[in-house]
Amino acid sequence: MGHTRPLLVFDSGIGGLSVLRPIRELLPRAPIVYVADSAGYPYGTKRAGEIEARVPALLGRLSERFDPELIVIACNTASTIALDGVRAALDVPIVGTVPAIKPAAERSQSRVIGVLGTKATVRQPYVDRLASEFAADCTVIRHGSAELVDLAESKLRGETADTAAYAEIMDGLLSQPDGERIDTVVLACTHFPLVEEELAAASPHPLAFVDGKEGIARRTAWLLRDKLWPDEPGEGRALFTRWAPELERYRVGLANYGLELIKGSGR
Numbered sequence: 001m002g003h004t005r006p007l008l009v010f011d012s013g014i015g016g017l018s019v020l021r022p023i024r025e026l027l028p029r030a031p032i033v034y035v036a037d038s039a040g041y042p043y044g045t046k047r048a049g050e051i052e053a054r055v056p057a058l059l060g061r062l063s064e065r066f067d068p069e070l071i072v073i074a075c076n077t078a079s080t081i082a083l084d085g086v087r088a089a090l091d092v093p094i095v096g097t098v099p100a101i102k103p104a105a106e107r108s109q110s111r112v113i114g115v116l117g118t119k120a121t122v123r124q125p126y127v128d129r130l131a132s133e134f135a136a137d138c139t140v141i142r143h144g145s146a147e148l149v150d151l152a153e154s155k156l157r158g159e160t161a162d163t164a165a166y167a168e169i170m171d172g173l174l175s176q177p178d179g180e181r182i183d184t185v186v187l188a189c190t191h192f193p194l195v196e197e198e199l200a201a202a203s204p205h206p207l208a209f210v211d212g213k214e215g216i217a218r219r220t221a222w223l224l225r226d227k228l229w230p231d232e233p234g235e236g237r238a239l240f241t242r243w244a245p246e247l248e249r250y251r252v253g254l255a256n257y258g259l260e261l262i263k264g265s266g267r
Contacts, residue, residue: 072095
């Protein structure tokens with residue numbers, strides 16, 4: 001990538017691609033290093049202490065290797081648990097990802113909001129604080145799903161969607177008390193916007209889905225507003241922290257996001 005320092009976009013898997021797309025629209029000439037922590041995947045079923053220890057250390061090594069202008073932690077679970085630790089450890093701008101409860105509350109007419117995330121995210125005190133601050137007059141109903149993360153990963157590999165699985169996940173949210181009144185759902189995992197169409201099709205009634213990807217992109221662009229980028233569109237590389245031959249199945253999907261799959265390790 002020459003002498004131009006890249007943006008580093010980080011997630012446990014491929015969910016951060018939902019954030020990468022609007023970043024690329026605002027900063028098309030910025031080189032990108034996308035890192036999927038396949039050695040630690042999935043984050044959503046891990047203890048908070050594991051993520052708190054792993055993410056700052058891993059991003060420290062990645063920062064030394066790639067010398068990024070800025071790091072986007074495009075993962076709700078990592079951000080809600082480890083964002084403060086990463087910012088304390090690294091001398092580089094960090095943009096995190098938090099559940100979009102505020103815009104969901106602003107949009108909801110029924111005043112009943114669903115929060116669909118990983119199990120690790122939906123139980124975090126950070127989510128409690130967001131709900132208290134921005135949705136105090138709303139009923140906030142949460143549902144954690146590890147399976148939905150895997151479904152998004154399989155979609156990028158080109159595998160056929162399991163419609164019954166999506167219906168079961170939506171039922172886990174909507175069948176809770178007052179769940180039938182939900183009109184707005186926060187997609188509190190960056191994987192989930194990648195399967196928004198499937199979630200909408202699985203719902204028994206129309207829902208508005210809200211996530212924070214555009215806000216993250218705007219924040220990233222603002223922090224880099226004075227940066228002079230090369231004249232040509234920025235190249236993109238995708239790195240998995242643990243390589244396995246089956247990761248080749250991601251190559252076509254990654255190419256649709258302007259990323260070349262590379263076989264190095266980020267551990």
